[in-house]
Amino acid sequence: KxxxxxxxxxxxxxxxxxxxxxxxxxxxxxxxxxxxxxxxxxxxxxxxxxxxxxxxxxxxxxxxxxxxxxxxxxxxxxxxxxxxxxxxxxxxxxxxxxxxxxxxxxxxxxxxxxxxxxxxLKEIIVLSNGEKIPPADMEMAISLDPMVEQALVVGEGKPYLSAIVVLDSEALREEAEAQGFDLKDPEVLNSKPMCRWMLERITPLLKDFPGYAKLRAVTLLNQPWNIDDGTMTPTMKLKRKIILEKHKDHIEKMYEGH
Missing domain, CATH: 2.30.38.10 (Luciferase; Domain 3)
Structure with a gap:
């Protein structure tokens, strides 16, 4: 009780x-x-x-x-x-x-x-086709997956949405082992098979969003954002601009060829 x-x-x-x-x-x-x-x-x-x-x-x-x-x-x-x-x-x-x-x-x-x-208002993402998406609702939906500790949706001026996803370390170890992923290999975390697997897990959580508000790529991290590294406010809100700048290389890779 x-x-x-x-x-x-x-x-x-x-x-x-x-x-x-x-x-x-x-x-x-x-x-x-x-x-x-x-x-x-x-x-x-x-x-x-x-x-x-x-x-x-x-x-x-x-x-x-x-x-x-x-x-x-x-x-x-x-x-x-x-x-x-x-x-x-x-x-x-x-x-x-x-x-x-x-x-x-x-x-x-x-x-x-x-x-x-x-x-x-300031966080609305506008895709290259003019569609507007408030990312907070999508991030909340993504975070319903027990594997996900934090999520940040990106796509400003881009043809589609992507997300940077911070995985829960304990859940990651359990699930990765069950899926046959070797986390001792540093290349595994953002390998195509693992990103594809994570995207398949997330997609059903976004079924109630419009067709243009779907993810087509993800970047996976295992170190959470926090106050000490300047990526979160004292009230535990993500500092979107700082995170986008910090991970700009990851973001560029999610849009290579587009």
Whole structure:
């Protein structure tokens, strides 16, 4: 039996997989997802206990307005929105418009009063054919594979999507041995057979995404990104630009000939 005296738990700071939330709910722990920013002091929304949709970040708190702006950006307005950034009027004006709406930088949709975050405006990948993909949802889906510890989808300006995938070391040892891969050979990790095998594992996890949002290549790593090497923030979010620069050679190889 899990717990017994814990009524609920609240999750925030980064997107939570609906599957993870459902697992905890199935164990008897009501895991509620919320949303907010430092600039909103900080809560914007949360799931009610009696209307908990694990795929959403809930409904706006009392006194808080939300709406969808241009490019599907989530906007919010309330007395809890900051007055501004200290001694930085330019940054304040870029964040809060003349009507008092704070631009969150997050893409979202609102259905039946619930807010669903679909990605970050600055992180949207635009393929060479103009198709736009928010990578965060794909990365979350890829990470549902127990072999995957971290994932970063790439493809800006490219003809198709690829991913850099960090494998869980323990799961890698078990699965690689079962598949006949010799991890003592440093060339095995990114060999064509192993990359093909990993791509075949990941592909079913992306079945609900549009046809253009499919992976055609992967690079495999066995060293996770972390705060100390500068690839993650203190809140454990990936620093996308730094990771892309760090692995630019790997990325180029995934697009050779295209």
């Amino acid at each position: 899990l717990g017994g005296r814990l009524r609920l738990a609240v999750c925030g700071g980064a997107p939570l997989s609906a599957e993870v939330a459902k697992t905890f709910i199935g164990l008897g722990l009501n895991l509620i997802q919320g949303y907010g920013l430092t600039e909103t002091s900080p809560i914007v929304s949360g799931n009610p206990e009696d209307d908990n949709d694990p795929a959403s970040v809930g409904v706006p708190m009392p006194g808080i307005e939300v709406k969808i702006g241009p490019d599907d950006e989530l906007l919010t307005r309330s007395p809890s929105v900051m007055l501004g950034y200290w001694n930085n009027p330019e940054a304040t004006q870029a964040m809060i418009d003349g009507e008092g709406w704070l631009h969150t930088g997050d893409k979202a949709r609102i259905e039946n009063g619930h807010i669903y975050i679909t990605g970050r």
